[in-house]
Structures are given as C-alpha cells and as structure tokens.
Amino acid sequence: MLNGVIPCKGILANKHIAVQGDCPVCSSGVEDIKHMVFTCKRAKLIWKQLSIWSRIQPILGFDRSGSVLVEEAIRKGGKVSHLNAIGIAELILTGAWYILWERRQLVHGEQIQNPARSAMSIATLTANYMLSNKKDKTKIQNGWKKPPEEMxxxxxxxxxxxxxxxxxxxxxxxxxxxxxxxxxxxxxxxxxxxxxxxxxx
Incomplete structure (x- = not known):
C-alpha cells in the first residue's frame, strides 16, 4: 500500500490492465488507494462507525496519493481512547487491510458484512493484536529468573x-x-x- 502497488481498478487502468477504473463497491469515482481505503462510501461508513473519521478527514486534504495518506496516518500516531486506547496507526492499518480483504470478497461474488459489523471486526482484531504484544512483553519481564550462584x-x-x-x-x-x-x-x-x-x- 505504501508503495502504491495495491491492485485497485484505477491503478490497473493506469497500467492499461483494466478497462474501467470505477470502484466495484460504491460505483462512484475512480478506485485508487485513497478512494478504496478512505473515501469510498462504505469505507467512510466503517471509519465513522469506529468514531475516528474526524481524525482521518483532516489528512485527506494533505495529498491525493493514498500511499502518502496512509503514511501520514501512521506518522501522526496517537491512541483511540474509546477503544481501550489502541493505537490509531494499528487501527488504520488493520482497517485498510480489512477493507481491502472485503473488497476482494465482493469482487469475487462473496457476501460481506454490513459496515457496522466490519468496524466491530476491525476493532476486535486491532485490540487482540495490541493485547498479544503486551502479553509478549509480560512474558519477557516475568520469565525465568536465575537462582543465586551455586544454587x-x-x-x-x-x-x-x-x-x-x-x-x-x-x-x-x-x-x-x-x-x-x-x-x-x-x-x-x-x-x-x-x-x-x-x-x-
């Protein structure tokens, strides 16, 4: 995503691979990384359900390239207090991956969840990721302690x-x-x- 090589229809059309560049999810606008992850109607609803749209919206005017916007979102960082203080960068990266995964399902004719359930899945995946990192650190801190010498x-x-x-x-x-x-x-x-x-x- 950061290298701009996600196979969105707009990117494929620019490389003369796809005929039409319209978004397969909302059918409005050319599907580039910015559109797919942030400005597609469905993606926007997911970010609103996660209550972080107000933090994403100011970044959207920063640059046209979706890659730069994702990079900027990661760089800004911060925590999401209403979601057990999970990291904003982790939430956006997990959300972007999940939106791309559901977009692939839709293109292949599979059923996808409504935006509210997708948002819940993204929040859960991100929270579990953050918890797993904390557990690893705890294990290192509370690991085996050597006994005194000659014991x-x-x-x-x-x-x-x-x-x-x-x-x-x-x-x-x-x-x-x-x-x-x-x-x-x-x-x-x-x-x-x-x-x-x-x-x-």
Missing part, C-alpha cells in the same frame, strides 16, 4: 488433555547460569483436571 532451581509444569483424560508433567533442574542439570517427564494416563479435584474434595 539450583527446579521448574515444573503439567498439562491435561480433556478429551483423553490423560496428562503429563515435566521438571527441569537448572543452575545459576541457566545450564540444564537434569530433566524429567512423566505421562499420566488417568488424570482429573484441577476443577474436578476441588469438587471431589
């Missing part, structure tokens, strides 16, 4: 397969340098999960 640390873990009723355990013994001193694992053919153990007690 060993035992790490244990267990798993339970609800379908087979079996499970397993694993133990790792490491020194202060993180080097593995010993390992052990066991397969448990008949296991009750933690919830049922509490009920049986």
């Amino acid at each position: 060993l640390m035992i790490n244990v873990d267990a798993a339970f397969d609800i379908d087979s009723g079996s499970g397993g355990t694993g133990v790792v013994l490491r020194d202060h340098l993180g080097a593995c001193a010993a390992v052990s694992q066991a397969f448990l053919p008949h296991v009750l999960d933690a919830r049922w153990r509490r009920l049986l007690r």
Whole structure:
C-alpha cells in the first residue's frame, strides 16, 4: 500500500490492465488507494462507525496519493481512547487491510458484512493484536529468573488433555547460569483436571 502497488481498478487502468477504473463497491469515482481505503462510501461508513473519521478527514486534504495518506496516518500516531486506547496507526492499518480483504470478497461474488459489523471486526482484531504484544512483553519481564550462584532451581509444569483424560508433567533442574542439570517427564494416563479435584474434595 505504501508503495502504491495495491491492485485497485484505477491503478490497473493506469497500467492499461483494466478497462474501467470505477470502484466495484460504491460505483462512484475512480478506485485508487485513497478512494478504496478512505473515501469510498462504505469505507467512510466503517471509519465513522469506529468514531475516528474526524481524525482521518483532516489528512485527506494533505495529498491525493493514498500511499502518502496512509503514511501520514501512521506518522501522526496517537491512541483511540474509546477503544481501550489502541493505537490509531494499528487501527488504520488493520482497517485498510480489512477493507481491502472485503473488497476482494465482493469482487469475487462473496457476501460481506454490513459496515457496522466490519468496524466491530476491525476493532476486535486491532485490540487482540495490541493485547498479544503486551502479553509478549509480560512474558519477557516475568520469565525465568536465575537462582543465586551455586544454587539450583527446579521448574515444573503439567498439562491435561480433556478429551483423553490423560496428562503429563515435566521438571527441569537448572543452575545459576541457566545450564540444564537434569530433566524429567512423566505421562499420566488417568488424570482429573484441577476443577474436578476441588469438587471431589
């Protein structure tokens, strides 16, 4: 998108690949990147449903090229407070990808959601992406901590397969340098999960 190579009808028409450059979604105006992502009637409704149209609109006068507009939206950054403070750049990039994906579905004769549901999907995908990044950082911060010098640390873990009723355990013994001193694992053919153990007690 930033390189202007998205196969919009307007871009294809300029390269003498497509005969007609009209937007296949709203049938009004030439479909270039700016139109497809921002000014198409359906795209505009999606941004309005996400309540960020007021932040996109000032950027639209910045340049005719959709690539430059996307770049400007990313550069400006910021957070969307009403959507759990997710990043505006992430929301616009996810939204642009989703709008392009639904446009492809429409062109191939598939059903697409209404703009309100598309907006909800975009918000959910972006929020999940932001949460996954936070989880990764938490894991790094709360990862394995080495024991004091000349001490060993035992790490244990267990798993339970609800379908087979079996499970397993694993133990790792490491020194202060993180080097593995010993390992052990066991397969448990008949296991009750933690919830049922509490009920049986």
